[in-house]
Amino acid sequence: DTLRRTFYSSLYRSFLAPNIGSDTDGRYTGWDQKIHRARDFTYYQNWSLWDTYRTQSQLLSLLAPREARDMAISVVHIDEESGWLPKWGYGTVET
Numbered sequence: 001d002t003l004r005r006t007f008y009s010s011l012y013r014s015f016l017a018p019n020i021g022s023d024t025d026g027r028y029t030g031w032d033q034k035i036h037r038a039r040d041f042t043y044y045q046n047w048s049l050w051d052t053y054r055t056q057s058q059l060l061s062l063l064a065p066r067e068a069r070d071m072a073i074s075v076v077h078i079d080e081e082s083g084w085l086p087k088w089g090y091g092t093v094e095t
Contacts, residue, residue, distance in 0.1 A: 018045060018046045020043070021074075030081040
């Protein structure tokens with residue numbers, strides 16, 4: 001029972017971030033501080049790519065492929081808007 005609780009608690013925490021950063025109509029503030037519109041994807045923000053790219057990304061692609069796809073597209077948009085990939089992004093800034 002303890003192992004099961006630990007497993008599901010860890011699984012829950014793996015879905016806490018990144019978070020949806022776009023409004024219901026797809027608008028979001030980009031890293032260039034301009035308003036953009038996510039078309040055909042949901043924009044995600046609040047990244048810890050330095051810590052998660054080896055493990056969490058693969059887990060999410062298996063368990064939530066649509067969301068993982070949208071997260072990958074979001075990272076590409078961040079690079080296009082700012083000129084770099086986020087390492088520890090919070091909203092539209094690097095922490």
